Amino acid sequence: MTNVFYRDLKSDMPVAVKGEGIYLIDAEGRRYLDASGGAAVSCLGHSDPDVAQAIKDQVDKVAFAHTGFFTTQPAEDLAELLVGAAPQGIGMVYFVSGGSEAVEAALKMARQYFLEKGEPERTRFIARRQSYHGNTLGALSVGGNVWRREPYKEMLMPASHIAPCYPYREKRDGESEEEYGRRVADELEAEIERLGPRNVAAFIAETVGGATAGVLAPVPGYFKRIREICDRFGVLMILDEVMCGMGRTGTLFACEQDGVAPDIICIAKGLGAGYQPIGATLVSNDVYRAFKDGSGAFQHGHTYMGHPMACAAALAVQRKIRDAGLLDNVRRMGAVLVEQLHDRLGNHPHVGDIRGRGLFQGVELVADRATKETLDPTLKVHAGVKKNAFRRGLICYPAGGTADGARGDHILLAPPFIVDVSQIKDLVGMLGDAIDETLKESGIV
Numbered sequence: 001m002t003n004v005f006y007r008d009l010k011s012d013m014p015v016a017v018k019g020e021g022i023y024l025i026d027a028e029g030r031r032y033l034d035a036s037g038g039a040a041v042s043c044l045g046h047s048d049p050d051v052a053q054a055i056k057d058q059v060d061k062v063a064f065a066h067t068g069f070f071t072t073q074p075a076e077d078l079a080e081l082l083v084g085a086a087p088q089g090i091g092m093v094y095f096v097s098g099g100s101e102a103v104e105a106a107l108k109m110a111r112q113y114f115l116e117k118g119e120p121e122r123t124r125f126i127a128r129r130q131s132y133h134g135n136t137l138g139a140l141s142v143g144g145n146v147w148r149r150e151p152y153k154e155m156l157m158p159a160s161h162i163a164p165c166y167p168y169r170e171k172r173d174g175e176s177e178e179e180y181g182r183r184v185a186d187e188l189e190a191e192i193e194r195l196g197p198r199n200v201a202a203f204i205a206e207t208v209g210g211a212t213a214g215v216l217a218p219v220p221g222y223f224k225r226i227r228e229i230c231d232r233f234g235v236l237m238i239l240d241e242v243m244c245g246m247g248r249t250g251t252l253f254a255c256e257q258d259g260v261a262p263d264i265i266c267i268a269k270g271l272g273a274g275y276q277p278i279g280a281t282l283v284s285n286d287v288y289r290a291f292k293d294g295s296g297a298f299q300h301g302h303t304y305m306g307h308p309m310a311c312a313a314a315l316a317v318q319r320k321i322r323d324a325g326l327l328d329n330v331r332r333m334g335a336v337l338v339e340q341l342h343d344r345l346g347n348h349p350h351v352g353d354i355r356g357r358g359l360f361q362g363v364e365l366v367a368d369r370a371t372k373e374t375l376d377p378t379l380k381v382h383a384g385v386k387k388n389a390f391r392r393g394l395i396c397y398p399a400g401g402t403a404d405g406a407r408g409d410h411i412l413l414a415p416p417f418i419v420d421v422s423q424i425k426d427l428v429g430m431l432g433d434a435i436d437e438t439l440k441e442s443g444i445v
Helices: 049-061 073-085 099-116 137-142 146-155 177-195 222-233 254-258 285-293 308-323 326-345 381-392 421-441
Strands: 016-020 023-026 031-034 090-096 124-128 160-162 200-206 236-240 264-267 279-284 351-357 360-365 397-400 409-413
Touching (some): 049 308, 073 090, 073 279, 073 308, 090 099, 090 285, 099 264, 099 279, 099 285, 124 137, 124 177, 137 146, 160 177, 177 200, 177 222, 222 236, 222 254, 326 351, 326 421, 360 381, 360 421, 381 421
Parallel strands (some): 124 160
Antiparallel strands (some): 016 023, 090 279, 264 279, 360 409, 397 409
C-alpha cells in the first residue's frame, strides 16, 4: 500500500535507492542505465560528489532566506556565471524552481514589459503546434500539444499556434532546408498581421523541440528569420530551453548554434541536474530596464525562488560542466550516439527518422518507412518500448502523438554528459532489442 499519488495509478513503481554515475539502482538491486536523464534532467548522472558536497556545505551556512528580505551568495554567483555565458544582450536572471515556473514567469514578464512601456493592448502570444512549455495554466496555454491541453482547454488563455519546424514531415519535395525554414517562419509574420501587430506581446518556441515531437532541431536560418520578424513588429522573442539548454545540445545555450539572441530564455532541468529543483528566466538588459525605469518591481513571485541550496547545487553543476570540459564530451559522445543509432536502426523498416543535436536525440517510429505513415495509435507502441526497455534495465523517454498530437511514436534519448562509448553501445543495443520486441508483440512484424 502507498499514500503517494503517482503519475500512473496503474503501475507499481520500483523504489530507487541509489545512484551510481549514469545508473539508478532499485531496492531489489536491479540497475538501470538512465538513457534519458529522467526527462533530460540528470546531466551529471546520479552521484556527483562535488555537487553533493556543495549542498552539504550550503545547508551548514543558510538553508533558506526569503527573497523578499535577502539575496544570497550562491544566487549572486550563479546569476553571474549564467549571464557571462549567455547570448549577447542577456543581463539578468530570475530564479524559480522548475521549467513550468520559468515559462510562466516569462509570459508574465512579457505582459508587464508592455504595460511598463505604455502598450497595454499587447496581450496575445504566438507559439507552435506540437510544442510543450510546461503544465501550469499559462505554459499549457501556449503549449501546442493537443492531448496535454484537452482536459483543461476551457481554462486556458487564448494563444495562436503556427507550424513547428519539422522537416521530416513537412518539408516539400525539391525544397531546400533554408527555403523550408523561411516558409514556416513566415507563418509568424502572417499570424502577427492577422492578430494585429499592436496586439501581440511575444512569440515563444523551444529552440530544439523536446518531449512532444521527439527532438526537432531547427533548420539553418529558421530562427534568424524569426528574430527578424519579431524585431520588425516589436514582438518579444522567448526561447524555451528548459529541456534542450544547459549543454544538452553541445553548447551551453542551444540558440548559440543558431546565431540568435532572444529577449527572454527559460532554463531548468540541466541547470541543477536534478540535485535540487531549480529553473531560471533570463532576460535582456532592454527588458529589465523597462521594469527598472518603470514601476521598479515585477508583480510576480514564488516562496522558494532563489533558494540558497538550489542555487548552490546548480552553481556546482555548472562549474563542473565548465571545468571538466563536459561540453566537449557532449559533442564527442553525441556523434558516437548518432553513429550507433544509425548502425542499429538506420535501415530499420519501422524507423522513419533519427534526429537531434549532441546528447539530445530522437527516434521516430513509423508503420511504413517509404510513406512515413504513422503506427496505429491504439497499439501504443511507444508505451511498449518504454516497458520493454525498462525490463532490460534501460530508462528511455518515449511518447505518442508525435506527428499531430494524436498519431505518431518516438523515443527521446538524453543520457548524462559523463556517458562513455561502451555505455552508449549498451544503450543502443538494449533500445534496439526493446523496439524489435515491442513491434513483434504488437503484431507489426
